[in-house]
Amino acid sequence: xxxxxxxIRLFDIYKGLLTDKQRELFSSHYNFDLSxxxxxxxxxxxxxxxxxAVTKVKQKLSEYETALKILEKNEKLISLAEQSDKVxxxxxxxxxx
Amino acid sequence: xxxxxxxIRLFDIYKGLLTDKQRELFSSHYNFDLSxxxxxxxxxxxxxxxxxAVTKVKQKLSEYETALKILEKNEKLISLAEQSDKVxxxxxxxxxx
Numbered sequence: 001x002x003x004x005x006x007x008i009r010l011f012d013i014y015k016g017l018l019t020d021k022q023r024e025l026f027s028s029h030y031n032f033d034l035s036x037x038x039x040x041x042x043x044x045x046x047x048x049x050x051x052x053a054v055t056k057v058k059q060k061l062s063e064y065e066t067a068l069k070i071l072e073k074n075e076k077l078i079s080l081a082e083q084s085d086k087v088x089x090x091x092x093x094x095x096x097x
Numbered sequence: 098x099x100x101x102x103x104x105i106r107l108f109d110i111y112k113g114l115l116t117d118k119q120r121e122l123f124s125s126h127y128n129f130d131l132s133x134x135x136x137x138x139x140x141x142x143x144x145x146x147x148x149x150a151v152t153k154v155k156q157k158l159s160e161y162e163t164a165l166k167i168l169e170k171n172e173k174l175i176s177l178a179e180q181s182d183k184v185x186x187x188x189x190x191x192x193x194x
Contacts (some may be wrong), residue, residue, distance in 0.1 A: 016164025017114075067113025070167065076192045077174075084185060088177070095173045 004030060010061040013070050022057045029054055101127060107158040110167050119154045126151055 008030050015023050028034045036054065040047040065071055074096055081092040105127050112120050125131045133151065137144040162168055171193055178189040 014165070017161070064114070068111070068165070068167065070165070073192055073194075077189075080185070080188050080192065088181060088185060091177050092174075095170055095177065097170075 007058055007061060009071055010065055013074070014061055014064040017064060018057065018060065022053070022060070025050070025053055026057050104155055104158060106168055107162055110171070111158055111161040114161060115154065115157065119150075119157070122147070122150055123154050 011026055011030065015026075018026070025039065028039050029036065034042075036050045037047050040050045043050070077092050077096060081089040084092065108123055108127065112123075115123070122136065125136050126133065131139075133147045134144050137147045140147070174189050174193060178186040181189065
């Protein structure tokens with residue numbers, strides 16, 4: 001579950017670098033909570049092929065974070081915002097979007 | 098020149114998403130200031146092919162910024178740092194790296 005939340009956070013940051021198909025697949029499984037079998041059935045393919053595709057998306061997301069570290073930086077900025085005055089905190093949250 | 102600086106900034110942020118070959122090419126031209134003709138000669142290819150490859154790298158960098166807007170956010174954070182107390186400013190610069 002904690003791993004899921006990690007990948008959902010990475011997805012929120014890096015989804016713009018994925019293909020439409022990868023975005024749809026990831027959202028179906030992680031945001032709309034469809035099982036791999038349910039997605040496979042609706043697509044008319046094997047569960048294994050969906051599993052492989054989801055694994056590939058997760059690998060991509062990890063690669064992006066290794067290269068860019070946006071999630072790591074965002075978490076440090078949130079921590080800074082929590083320790084700052086209200087005006088500074090608001091500006092940090094506005095920048096993070 | 099201003100456009101060059103823009104792409105050099107994008108490169109500093111997104112180079113981890115480029116291939117080794119793309120990184121080498123971009124650095125030769127923008128960081129080490131070799132002309133397209135000089136690169137072409139040392140690679141034994143046409144100037145046009147180097148021009149095309151550099152153009153493709155610049156397109157990639159623009160695509161990454163459109164998708165992720167890290168440069169835009171970093172500039173806002175630097176502006177915030179400049180208006181903050183020294184301790185907060187240092188923390189922001191440390192996070193930006």
